[in-house]
Amino acid sequence: MRSAVIVDAIRTPSGKGKAGGGLSEIHPATLLAGVLAELVARNDLDPALVDDVVTGCVTQAGEQAGNIGRTAVLAAGFPESVPATTVDRQCGSSQQAAHFAAQGVISGAYDIAIACGVESMSRAPMFSNTQGKDVNRGPLAHRYPEGFVQQGISAEVIAARWKYDRAALDEFAARSHRLAAATAAAGGFDRELVAAGALTADETIRPSTTAEGLAGLRPAFADDQYLTRFPEIDWSITPGNSSPLTDGASAALIMGEDTAAKLGLRPRARFHSFAVLGDDPLLMLTAVVPATRKVLDRAGLAIDDIDAYEVNEAFAPVPLVWRHELNADPERLNPRGGAIALGHPLGASGTRILSTLLNHLEQTDGRYGLMTMCEAGGLANATIIERL
Numbered sequence: 001m002r003s004a005v006i007v008d009a010i011r012t013p014s015g016k017g018k019a020g021g022g023l024s025e026i027h028p029a030t031l032l033a034g035v036l037a038e039l040v041a042r043n044d045l046d047p048a049l050v051d052d053v054v055t056g057c058v059t060q061a062g063e064q065a066g067n068i069g070r071t072a073v074l075a076a077g078f079p080e081s082v083p084a085t086t087v088d089r090q091c092g093s094s095q096q097a098a099h100f101a102a103q104g105v106i107s108g109a110y111d112i113a114i115a116c117g118v119e120s121m122s123r124a125p126m127f128s129n130t131q132g133k134d135v136n137r138g139p140l141a142h143r144y145p146e147g148f149v150q151q152g153i154s155a156e157v158i159a160a161r162w163k164y165d166r167a168a169l170d171e172f173a174a175r176s177h178r179l180a181a182a183t184a185a186a187g188g189f190d191r192e193l194v195a196a197g198a199l200t201a202d203e204t205i206r207p208s209t210t211a212e213g214l215a216g217l218r219p220a221f222a223d224d225q226y227l228t229r230f231p232e233i234d235w236s237i238t239p240g241n242s243s244p245l246t247d248g249a250s251a252a253l254i255m256g257e258d259t260a261a262k263l264g265l266r267p268r269a270r271f272h273s274f275a276v277l278g279d280d281p282l283l284m285l286t287a288v289v290p291a292t293r294k295v296l297d298r299a300g301l302a303i304d305d306i307d308a309y310e311v312n313e314a315f316a317p318v319p320l321v322w323r324h325e326l327n328a329d330p331e332r333l334n335p336r337g338g339a340i341a342l343g344h345p346l347g348a349s350g351t352r353i354l355s356t357l358l359n360h361l362e363q364t365d366g367r368y369g370l371m372t373m374c375e376a377g378g379l380a381n382a383t384i385i386e387r388l
Contacts, residue, residue: 002256004102005267006385008043009252009355010035012196014204014343017121017245022199024247028057028064028120031196032249033075036116038194039251040078043265047076051110053084054101056093056117057347060086061129068118088347089276090375091314093117094250095350095383101254102271111259116251117348126245126346144282146229151376152221152237153230154284155315160232162321169316170214173241173340176313180337181207188336188363192355196249204244204343214240241316246343250351269358272368272384273299279378285318287380288372289325295370295382303328306384307366310353312373313338322372336360349373350381361387 012035015023023031032055040047055069069084089096094117101113137147149157159169183189184205193201219235220242226233260267275295279287288311296303303309303326311319311333323333336342336356339349350373357369372382 004105004271005257006269007253011250011352013199014202015247024122029071032072032118035249035251036076047078053114054097055086056097059124062124064124092373092375092381093347095381112255118249119346120247121245155237156233159317166236169241170211172316174211176337176340177209180205180341183336243339243344246345248345248348250348269385269387272386275382281378285374291380291382306368306370310357310371313340
């Protein structure tokens with residue numbers, strides 16, 4: 001079977017997703033265009049050779065509407081012949097973009113593809129594409145008569161059901177900042193980061209964060225209307241143990257191993273296995289567990305064969321539940337911090353995590369890396385890469 005390899009993966013720094021954030025003055029298509037232009041330039045690749053650009057973006061409204069992938073390709077100066085499409089698998093959108101790009105290479109449909117993602121949460125606020133409405137309520141009322149809940153409530157429910165109290169959540173959040181700050185100070189992110197505007201480093205990392213400091217924050221989703229339905233809720237989810245609103249863009253250069261050889265490019269890793277899976281849409285955030293089991297089974301690997309696991313830190317209980325259910329080594333979980341510190345720019349998070357995982361494997365001489373992402377609607381993608 002033809003191998004799909006990763007030649008490079010880069011990202012912008014994470015900007016605070018609000019007015020005054022380091023990337024908030026940059027149009028999201030311009031933000032992604034800068035990453036695309038840098039990706040081909042630093043690999044001395046003629047962009048005319050790119051067969052497709054698959055782009056993840058969640059809030060496809062306002063400045064992010066109208067196939068932002070194509071807009072960014074043209075803004076980056078790529079030839080008009082280079083196509084692009086924009087996909088939405090919620091928070092896993094650019095991880096799914098990487099799956100589509102790699103699977104296209106494996107099948108022979110592509111020789112070279114770029115998987116990328118962008119989200120400007122400061123300029124295209126979350127839920128602005130739904131105008132705050134529960135768009136699923138009508139067509140799914142017969143199957144889910146009580147309706148869905150927002151992800152923060154889902155995080156509260158799983159924290160309570162798996163018995164993770166506020167102290168455990170805050171300690172995990174502090175760990176995320178501690179590890180991210182240490183990696184940044186050691187230059188561990190340097191190879192994956194490309195400046196955007198004046199921003200050259202992640203502005204979401206708070207090196208001084210402690211569990212004791214986080215303990216003073218108020219719960220973000222407390223609403224007593226949910227207590228009848230979910231009496232176990234203890235109101236433990238705060239802005240401190242959740243991922244912050246974030247702006248960012250990221251991209252990965254993917255091609256056939258044979259194509260890389262012809263072009264004289266060195267593959268850094270190959271895609272080993274893929275999985276995508278649906279789970280309970282009410283709990284919503286737990287699909288990472290069965291998705292991981294599915295991808296490990298497809299790969300013929302055990303969790304202990306994996307050198308590093310990246311489980312997106314949308315909320316602290318998600319990686320904690322994943323770690324418990326997989327009996328995974330806590331030291332290998334998000335070893336450079338996760339989205340609580342590095343931010344979660346929705347559609348860009350998948351290829352952002354891919355770039356961080358790839359660099360970690362290279363800098364620690366690891367072989368296998370696994371990444372998985374919880375997604376709205378009870379979905380999850382899981383990917384295993386092998387360093388070359």
